[in-house]
Amino acid sequence: MLAEDIGQGDVTTAAIIPQDATVLAAVIAKDAGIVAGIEEAQILAESLGLKVRSTVTDGERIKNNQVLMQITGDAQTILTVERTMINLLSRMSGIATTTYKMMELLRKAKSKAKIAATRKSVPGMLYFDKKAVMLGGGDEHRLHLDDMVLIKDNHIAIVGSARDAVELAKEKVSFTKKIEVEITRPSDVVKVAEAGADIIMLDNFSPEEVDDAVKQLKDAGLHKNILLEISGGIDSDTLLDYALAKVNIISMGELTHSVKSLDISLEIIRN
Amino acid sequence: MLAEDIGQGDVTTAAIIPQDATVLAAVIAKDAGIVAGIEEAQILAESLGLKVRSTVTDGERIKNNQVLMQITGDAQTILTVERTMINLLSRMSGIATTTYKMMELLRKAKSKAKIAATRKSVPGMLYFDKKAVMLGGGDEHRLHLDDMVLIKDNHIAIVGSARDAVELAKEKVSFTKKIEVEITRPSDVVKVAEAGADIIMLDNFSPEEVDDAVKQLKDAGLHKNILLEISGGIDSDTLLDYALAKVNIISMGELTHSVKSLDISLEIIRN
Amino acid sequence: MLAEDIGQGDVTTAAIIPQDATVLAAVIAKDAGIVAGIEEAQILAESLGLKVRSTVTDGERIKNNQVLMQITGDAQTILTVERTMINLLSRMSGIATTTYKMMELLRKAKSKAKIAATRKSVPGMLYFDKKAVMLGGGDEHRLHLDDMVLIKDNHIAIVGSARDAVELAKEKVSFTKKIEVEITRPSDVVKVAEAGADIIMLDNFSPEEVDDAVKQLKDAGLHKNILLEISGGIDSDTLLDYALAKVNIISMGELTHSVKSLDISLEIIRN
């Protein structure tokens, strides 16, 4: 990360900051929310020989103007690493904060569902984005394409039917992996459950269609051993419409593909 | 990028998609805007042996439901690369679209200023984010910390004064680099211009303060050879307040730190 | 791989083989078994510009003296890549052959259990070793430490009890992962099943203890939704003692930690 940001060195800092200057800097929140990325920022700073005292823990609620970290050490190093560290903290905290707000909405609506991340993220940031979702109280879902089997519409378009796809996966994939399948109409839900899916994703279902799918599973006696996930265009506005359905997971792409950063900055406190 | 996303291979695709299946897929916009990332997406797909026909060019305006690329080739490969390619396209197009809208606002206000990116981006995406800003009609500003000298508040806090910092840089840095300095009050503008700054960044200035700084420079006969940049909390709401000031560049962090992705998807058209 | 083998270049080949010599070489089995690694060998050879015609498919039974691949191209390249390619083929085919023999023993004993690999492999070869097990008809089990939750004796030694460990994992880990727990005495089997384990590994159980565990699970009505794996010192001699127990997976470390290579060689057929 640093390599990308720095190029052959920070020409400004090298030219005007004395080589042996030591300073105290503070990382300060400029907005309220849930903090995330403290662990990563601390590792980054310490790996460059800086001394760090974090005054908050990842996942904690923070207030505007709250000091998050105090960093002491070589002035050139602090100024060079500043932007990368703040960019990471701001993004991760932004994601954690939004996730937390969604979970709050669910809690108030007495829903037991969990918000989950998707893989609609930024190339290179998947690990950090998923961790931020978790710190905000959500579920990170799969991280890599080899974490579990997840059969989507494009797979089914090629294989023929959702049921065939599940059966094929059941036969070919190690017993250590769960199998999830995305369906687009309620009438498929019983078929794929019988074929052996562990998790069923209801893609772009209306709240009524979700209720219909749950009912069908219950009638077939298959509801207990299967997790239901809903997905597709759910955002803060529509979340509550789905909150009372008996689903286990609600996954939201906008958590990670359209992040609103939390405003955080680094300030030199004392030379 | 792919490595991060895939892990040890896409277990779903490997299990259920036949090894020799060839398909035609289309990349389709689900919203209107300015497209960016087509060149990168094409390189990514072609490097994996897929055939790609791009039907738009980076920087072009696109409509909802417009086909952006047609991809033919191995089904397993297309499904495996899908998410990374779409994530990149969505982010870059989102950035280009927002930049374009800001430039439109300026054009309508008859401003000659240019929107510029900052380094408030996502670690690893700087190059792509900056290119997207450029495709939207903005200026990419410096890419690395060694592209130019940019003296910011934290540097000045250590060196003592903006003027001293500029003089130090002038003496120490190669003649091939420009020197920019960030000032926080109008009274510094003449001093740093005299010290040899090529560009002056007016940080968190009100529109009135910007006018004041321009006037002082003109009075000192220094306005011609210096570029003025304004920065700090400028967003689409406040942009027009600054549009008529005689500044050259308006830099906006939210272009890249709080991206709203453009909705784009990949669909299997035909086996 | 090649880099490690070659150093700064194959000094022998460079010195005595003419730069423009083209040869035909054959990869030939010197023993019977199940072949594995053909896909990898072909990719390796083709990546160096050689033309390859594979006459067998991974997972196929091969006979002594059977030709596996025909390679045409630059003589220097073929001689330089020879050792790496043959080492990979010999190891993978050795593993596939042993796995196949174990599966044959099970099939003859009418067992429905599946042989599985462990992570007792050679650093750097895990992916190839696991694939070879699969080509021999076995299950690759987890590839990485993040593929699933697998709670072993050393984890339990720290947490306190197997049951607590399962409950902790259930709470902390994404719904996308299965949870397996290793137990060392039959009396734990019902507890961990109730706590939510998806798979239970019976470590170093005698055949009688395995039967006991199965019976307890059945009595508690928990046998259906749980997979049972046995592990620990099972080799070809003791395999059949376990074959009739109602377990789903039999994992064997010696498949990959003590590989007997299949003898395969490359011969220059014609200049």
Next chain:
Amino acid sequence: MLAEDIGQGDVTTAAIIPQDATVLAAVIAKDAGIVAGIEEAQILAESLGLKVRSTVTDGERIKNNQVLMQITGDAQTILTVERTMINLLSRMSGIATTTYKMMELLRKAKSKAKIAATRKSVPGMLYFDKKAVMLGGGDEHRLHLDDMVLIKDNHIAIVGSARDAVELAKEKVSFTKKIEVEITRPSDVVKVAEAGADIIMLDNFSPEEVDDAVKQLKDAGLHKNILLEISGGIDSDTLLDYALAKVNIISMGELTHSVKSLDISLEIIRN
């Protein structure tokens, strides 16, 4: 090595082991033999911040149940690194033990020959395998293809004759490298010695053919300045048939291509 094994992190350990738990673990032999890999295991563990006290030295004889290392430190780290460390130790100790047994056979037969490794190893493990052979009392032979000139049957098949190949190498290769040539019949031995070979490898010779070759060299007055190596299908059963021949090196592929691991395990001693 660790990267391959771990993926994105050990999900089990992260979930159920407290972040600040410190434990004492012991690495214990479960079989007798010659230990190898202690230095590598210690470097691996210490690089992760663990404290290690090794109670044996590489190359030393060890007994069943002997403690080889004591490791203190962060429980999560120990559990995460366990498998890689044990895999390396088991393989290297297995190789050293087998090499030692072969050398013992030679010593008892009063042979002065030395057992040597070949390059029939596992991709990525060559350095470790060769070092283990050395620790067992053998010779590591060349490590890379640029360590010396070794002219094999496939080279000769292209060049025409062993003699021509040696002369070509003599002319083209730096004076700093030795030249070894593999011959397949006794009648070539004098020719290649005269051409300037430093070492002659007798490939797949019967014990009688070896004696014949030695006699021819002696008759030609060339025996003193040349090293003789025998190779090809020699294993523990046939080793003694060759032991009394006046050869200098006996190289054995099975030392490294069909390793029998030494059983070693890591146990948590105390929280």
Next chain:
Amino acid sequence: MLAEDIGQGDVTTAAIIPQDATVLAAVIAKDAGIVAGIEEAQILAESLGLKVRSTVTDGERIKNNQVLMQITGDAQTILTVERTMINLLSRMSGIATTTYKMMELLRKAKSKAKIAATRKSVPGMLYFDKKAVMLGGGDEHRLHLDDMVLIKDNHIAIVGSARDAVELAKEKVSFTKKIEVEITRPSDVVKVAEAGADIIMLDNFSPEEVDDAVKQLKDAGLHKNILLEISGGIDSDTLLDYALAKVNIISMGELTHSVKSLDISLEIIRN
């Protein structure tokens, strides 16, 4: 760097130097000049666990037989790193020394021009070579092709005219970069200055042509805001012919493409 030099380890040192031997070594100049590379050598040695006391500072004048560094630590490590460290020091000091001599010539001739490096360097050494020029009192010029715009003869051959090239660059490149253009005849100097060049390189101009170009610029009132650089076949013999022209920069390829190393060696002082 070390990796390239060492291969799989220093076989000599490993064989004959005891593992626990500690020695004191001195890095000693065998010639007088300007020292450069001390910082890099120290980082290299310290990264390997050696203790280093540097008795000179980069850029300082040194005498024959002067001790530059004292190194204490593991004998094997010192002997293994010796050659790489000395190669780097010798080259960088050679470059700094030559640059210094050129600057001395200019100072004596009362010229205010600065010697600058070109990119005619050795692949991989650009950063170190440029730093050495700076330590000798020169200007490092651009480091990468993205540091500034530098329009050369080959660019102009394609675009058509120097003026068009400058205008194109002005329009397309970020405001943060300077624009330099190389011209080959005095008659172009005013045109490119008017087109917006920040720096003009007079390539292979005679001293009289340089004077002519300066005069034209002055007549056009453009001399003040433009830097002039001369380049092309200038060496120590011809330098003074140019010294009195009113140019700002004199760039010399031979500083880095035909380096004369300064003789420096490492000696073991005490076991």
Next chain:
Amino acid sequence: MLAEDIGQGDVTTAAIIPQDATVLAAVIAKDAGIVAGIEEAQILAESLGLKVRSTVTDGERIKNNQVLMQITGDAQTILTVERTMINLLSRMSGIATTTYKMMELLRKAKSKAKIAATRKSVPGMLYFDKKAVMLGGGDEHRLHLDDMVLIKDNHIAIVGSARDAVELAKEKVSFTKKIEVEITRPSDVVKVAEAGADIIMLDNFSPEEVDDAVKQLKDAGLHKNILLEISGGIDSDTLLDYALAKVNIISMGELTHSVKSLDISLEIIRN
């Protein structure tokens, strides 16, 4: 190499050269000598999609103004790769030319000795520098520290005596490596030959001392099986003083540590 030179892209070329322009360029010698690096330059250019026709072969004599390569292809690519390619060609050809001149001096003096390179090179260039020496008719000597055993003064300073060092190496190092030892006085030559050295380096010997050492070896009947190398401050001026001594190798550091580049340039011939 390219990465270092280019940074994030050649900003000049990207801005002013049209994306689809195709040109013909020629690589032209601006001096006479022995060409080296053509193979590397061709690989570099072809790896970027350029078409290359080399009109000379590495090691060939070239004249001033001779065309070495013709390159056709994308103008942006040619301009971007130009500097790296020319830097490599100029350096390698400079080294080959100097080596050739030294070999010519020896040939004229009827010496059978061979000029050899040392490891006094530039970090990262060792392989290329050594190859250039070979193309000029010299011997590349060892490339890495693991190519052979080379016992130098600093090793002996620690071990105690040259003889002990040779004996230690003989015992510890694989039979595949040659052993060379550096001695500083004639009286050691017989001792180290008896101890088993394959090559003896006479360091900083006067021509008379060299003759003395040769005589002592002959008297002891050891001259035939041992190679003699002289080294230390030998340059073109002193070379002939040593030429008639019966040594096999004369190694010269200045071949690679103080290279005089051969002047070579790239010119755009036609759009």
